[in-house]
Amino acid sequence: MKRNIEIKGPIISNDEVWIYEWFEMDATSPNMVSKALTEANGEDVIVSINSPGGYVWEGSEIYTALKNYSGHVEAQIVGLAASAASVIALGADTVRISPTAQMMIHNASSVGYGDHRDMIKNAERLRVIDKTIVNAYVIKSGKSEEELLDMMAKETWLGPQQALENGLVDEIMFMDNTLKFTASVTGPGLIPQQVIDGIRNNLINKKNFSEKKSKGLSSITKSFLNSYSNKL
The missing domain is CATH 3.90.226.10 (2-enoyl-CoA Hydratase; Chain A, domain 1)
Structure with missing residues (x-):
């Protein structure tokens, strides 16, 4: 298998x-x-x-x-x-x-x-x-x-x-004949490093990180992401 x-x-x-x-x-x-x-x-x-x-x-x-x-x-x-x-x-x-x-x-x-x-x-x-x-x-x-x-x-x-x-x-796959396709451009889909660093830095100092993780993003992180979204 x-x-x-x-x-x-x-x-x-x-x-x-x-x-x-x-x-x-x-x-x-x-x-x-x-x-x-x-x-x-x-x-x-x-x-x-x-x-x-x-x-x-x-x-x-x-x-x-x-x-x-x-x-x-x-x-x-x-x-x-x-x-x-x-x-x-x-x-x-x-x-x-x-x-x-x-x-x-x-x-x-x-x-x-x-x-x-x-x-x-x-x-x-x-x-x-x-x-x-x-x-x-x-x-x-x-x-x-x-x-x-x-x-x-x-x-x-x-x-x-x-x-x-x-x-x-x-x-x-699925065929013997040949086809040609046009290409389209897409971004890599990576979260910007600034966002990753910001989230990590905001959360690593929280004593109750595990509780906040289960409840969702902290207000600080939400604010960080909202401010950064205008730059994406």
């Missing part, structure tokens, strides 16, 4: 999971996937993916966990596998895509601060990250690093047939 693992919502760090759960938002962390793989205990698994991506290193950790898993891993892209989620999909032994789904690959991005030297360092870090991300695409597709880096730089959206033609998936 095959086990099912869901990769839904943004790819986040382990210590941010509780915030997404609190807001009842989909999200996926490395620990969630590792736990599911441990429970599968070598049985074949199907990884269902609908994610706009998220943090690079957490995506790499999940990709590596899938690669290291002893059983057969089948990835099913059922909605979107973008950015870090596209890397995760390629950690599977077999990658299948729904005829209504999409993939997207692009360069890594970040928010930087500091003087001109810091900006140069940040740019170099991003170039290194791109050169590591591309390895997953090279291994799967057999295409050259140069060609794939160019696709990433252009932020390439791929319909099912395009993903198949580029060697990033093995099969289009």
Whole structure:
């Protein structure tokens, strides 16, 4: 019997999971996937993916966990596998895509601060990250690093047939004929780091945190979110 693992919502760090759960938002962390793989205990698994991506290193950790898993891993892209989620999909032994789904690959991005030297360092870090991300695409597709880096730089959206033609998936689900789809742009769906930090800082100093958590957001946190919503 095959086990099912869901990769839904943004790819986040382990210590941010509780915030997404609190807001009842989909999200996926490395620990969630590792736990599911441990429970599968070598049985074949199907990884269902609908994610706009998220943090690079957490995506790499999940990709590596899938690669290291002893059983057969089948990835099913059922909605979107973008950015870090596209890397995760390629950690599977077999990658299948729904005829209504999409993939997207692009360069890594970040928010930087500091003087001109810091900006140069940040740019170099991003170039290194791109050169590591591309390895997953090279291994799967057999295409050259140069060609794939160019696709990433252009932020390439791929319909099912395009993903198949580029060697990033093995099969289009439910059909033998080919179709081409247009792409649409969506945000990563991550809660802004300022909101996460604000919530954590407001709540960590509350002695009765557990009681307030069960009753909902504190008035302080509500006020913080209301004031921040105008910036989103």
